[in-house]
Amino acid sequence: MTHQPVFRVALRGDELLNNPRFNKGTAFTVTERKAFGLTGRLPYKVNTLDEQCERAYTQLQGRDSPIAKNSFLQSLKSQNLVLYYNLLTRHLRELIPIIYTPTEAEAISNYSHLFRRSEGLYLTFPNEDSMEEDFLEQTKGRNIDLIVCSDSEAILGIGDQGVGGIGISSAKSVIYSLIGGIDPSQTLSVVLDVGTDNKDLLDDDLYVGWRQERVRGEEYDRFVDKFVQLVRKHFPHSLLHFEDFGVSNAQRILKRYRDSHAVFNDDIQGTGAVTLSCLMAAIGVTKTKLSEQRFIVYGAGSAGLGITRQLRDAIVTMDSISVDEANSLFYLIDKHGLIKQSLGQANIRDDLQEFVRSDDEWAEVKENGAGEIGLLETVKKVKPTVLIGCSTHGGAFTEEVVKAMAEGCDRPIIFPLSNPSKLVEVDPKDANDWTHGKALLATGSPFPPAKMPNGKDYVIAECNNALIYPGLGFGAIITRSRRMTDTMIIAGARRLASLSPALKDPDDALLPDFADAPDVNFEVAVAVAEQAVEEGSADVHWKKEEAREKVRQHLWRPIYGEYVFDEEHGMA
Numbered sequence: 001m002t003h004q005p006v007f008r009v010a011l012r013g014d015e016l017l018n019n020p021r022f023n024k025g026t027a028f029t030v031t032e033r034k035a036f037g038l039t040g041r042l043p044y045k046v047n048t049l050d051e052q053c054e055r056a057y058t059q060l061q062g063r064d065s066p067i068a069k070n071s072f073l074q075s076l077k078s079q080n081l082v083l084y085y086n087l088l089t090r091h092l093r094e095l096i097p098i099i100y101t102p103t104e105a106e107a108i109s110n111y112s113h114l115f116r117r118s119e120g121l122y123l124t125f126p127n128e129d130s131m132e133e134d135f136l137e138q139t140k141g142r143n144i145d146l147i148v149c150s151d152s153e154a155i156l157g158i159g160d161q162g163v164g165g166i167g168i169s170s171a172k173s174v175i176y177s178l179i180g181g182i183d184p185s186q187t188l189s190v191v192l193d194v195g196t197d198n199k200d201l202l203d204d205d206l207y208v209g210w211r212q213e214r215v216r217g218e219e220y221d222r223f224v225d226k227f228v229q230l231v232r233k234h235f236p237h238s239l240l241h242f243e244d245f246g247v248s249n250a251q252r253i254l255k256r257y258r259d260s261h262a263v264f265n266d267d268i269q270g271t272g273a274v275t276l277s278c279l280m281a282a283i284g285v286t287k288t289k290l291s292e293q294r295f296i297v298y299g300a301g302s303a304g305l306g307i308t309r310q311l312r313d314a315i316v317t318m319d320s321i322s323v324d325e326a327n328s329l330f331y332l333i334d335k336h337g338l339i340k341q342s343l344g345q346a347n348i349r350d351d352l353q354e355f356v357r358s359d360d361e362w363a364e365v366k367e368n369g370a371g372e373i374g375l376l377e378t379v380k381k382v383k384p385t386v387l388i389g390c391s392t393h394g395g396a397f398t399e400e401v402v403k404a405m406a407e408g409c410d411r412p413i414i415f416p417l418s419n420p421s422k423l424v425e426v427d428p429k430d431a432n433d434w435t436h437g438k439a440l441l442a443t444g445s446p447f448p449p450a451k452m453p454n455g456k457d458y459v460i461a462e463c464n465n466a467l468i469y470p471g472l473g474f475g476a477i478i479t480r481s482r483r484m485t486d487t488m489i490i491a492g493a494r495r496l497a498s499l500s501p502a503l504k505d506p507d508d509a510l511l512p513d514f515a516d517a518p519d520v521n522f523e524v525a526v527a528v529a530e531q532a533v534e535e536g537s538a539d540v541h542w543k544k545e546e547a548r549e550k551v552r553q554h555l556w557r558p559i560y561g562e563y564v565f566d567e568e569h570g571m572a
């Protein structure tokens with residue numbers, strides 16, 4: 001039986017019932033009801049958490065669409081955190097797609113119309129002067145370990161969502177608690193509302209954010225910097241997680257702060273790490289080396305470049321080849337086709353320069369190698385072994401593309417990673433059929449299993465950063481690391497790869513199932529913590545060998561504590 005912790009609480013009556021962190025609803029005991037002035041405020045029956053979960057689950061089943069279920073759960077979260085997380089824990093596989101990808105995309109794009117209750121911290125550009133006051137007001141009395149923030153410019157694959165981006169910060173925080181075991185009261189979700197360039201939102205009278213075009217340039221940098229400095233000042237040991245920033249800001253901000261605080265960009269680093277794990281599992285099946293692959297990365301934004309760099313670095317380290325040699329294995333394609341010299345320096349972002357292909361290579365395909373080279377032409381010439389999609393271009397991996405790839409290699413490794421589901425570059429079922437079950441597949445959103453030619457199910461791995469970032473973050477937090485280093489991230493990725501079901505059975509999924517995500521992330525956290533202690537990034541006095549026990553001790557679980565009323569020293 002799990003031991004019930006005892007909490008001193010200073011709230012009484014309605015204040016207690018209206019506080020989601022402390023509210024237990026009908027689970028308050030008779031003694032607690034007397035001590036906290038609740039006897040007349042609650043119906044007679046005292047429920048167990050099991051009973052409450054059963055009731056909530058039945059109510060949830062009464063909602064017929066994923067978005068209606070998402071709203072129900074959102075409202076449960078604002079009433080009773082333990083019940084919310086406990087219910088999710090019991091039905092993890094079923095409910096993660098409701099509170100996270102893909103349903104959360106729908107909730108975010110309708111944020112202003114679905115709005116009922118605020119959550120997290122809204123830092124809005126015109127209120128810059130009161131930013132510190134607002135920040136302190138929202139975090140009063142709490143020790144914040146984790147801050148997830150978004151400026152909403154590139155939410156999943158659905159673009160600029162203005163103030164609705166608070167939804168992705170919250171969903172990512174929830175996953176940290178649900179899968180990673182981080183106490184939700186020690187997390188903070190933030191939206192940096194610097195306006196929006198989304199015309200529909202600007203034209204919408206019901207829009208609840210700041211209805212102005214996006215602030216850019218120096219003013220934007222100053223605003224972000226003010227926020228980061230507040231985090232550093234008030235919570236120096238926290239992890240600052242950046243989510244769904246526009247590509248140029250994402251790279252720049254990460255670079256700017258990564259040596260002075262534990263910052264982490266999920267789209268770049270989390271996606272890079274989970275894709276590396278997935279690829280390691282796939283080459284375990286094909287019995288080839290990383291440096292023997294030829295890669296096409298379709299969509300060279302935050303995720304595409306993050307993945308490319310992560311894979312490149314792993315190839316250099318694991319297969320001992322030079323950076324230039326490793327770079328030459330990658331072909332990046334963006335909106336204007338293959339990234340090559342003739343696009344002109346001005347049209348190629350600085351951070352892509354090391355992956356620019358020469359025109360000479362394409363002289364046989366296009367005169368002087370100039371002109372746009374599309375995906376199909378690249379596939380035919382390069383004969384890639386790995387094709388990764390993070391383009392937001394749904395259906396881009398057509399039957400012709402997939403079949404052309406399968407002609408060039410025995411077991412094509414195809415990861416269409418764009419979210420939400422409707423933006424996937426190829427439905428995994430089709431890719432499986434077109435390659436007669438030869439393709440090794442993983443997607444960013446959940447998909448049902450595909451059928452192998454022998455009738456067996458092929459489980460599609462969900463290569464979503466949520467399978468790794470909660471563990472990466474927990475590992476950094478528990479070691480009070482002041483940096484999130486590349487080596488810590490690689491340690492986590494290797495641990496995840498070692499847990500791949502395909503290592504035992506090559507016909508099984510490339511990554512563990514999301515139902516096992518808590519155990520998987522526990523292992524990732526241990527690996528990261530061990531690495532942080534070993535390399536000296538940690539700011540703790542314990543040894544590497546103790547990491548497993550430390551992670552275990554700090555795991556937060558959604559269970560009720562026993563409350564004792566303490567007006568003077570209790571929590572409020």
Ligand SMILES: NC(=O)c1ccc[n+]([C@@H]2O[C@H](COP(=O)([O-])OP(=O)(O)OC[C@H]3O[C@@H](n4cnc5c(N)ncnc54)[C@H](O)[C@@H]3O)[C@@H](O)[C@H]2O)c1
Nearest residue numbers: 156157247299301302303334335391393418419444464465
């Ligand atoms: N599976 C995961 O864990 C994961 C993680 C991060 C991002 N993603 C998904 O990847 C996609 C991209 O995310 P991001 O954060 O990199 O966004 P981003 O805006 O930084 O990058 C998207 C890139 O794709 C390019 N692009 C757009 N249309 C294209 C086309 N028709 N052909 C080729 N390139 C095209 C854009 O120019 C841009 O460079 C989104 O759908 C997102 O949900 C998945």
Ligand SMILES: O=C(O)C[C@H](O)C(=O)O
Nearest residue numbers: 101156157267419464465
């Ligand atoms: O949010 C997700 O599901 C993964 C990723 O961070 C994305 O932007 O798509």
Ligand SMILES: [Mg+2]
Nearest residue numbers: 156243244267
């Ligand atoms: Mg993201």
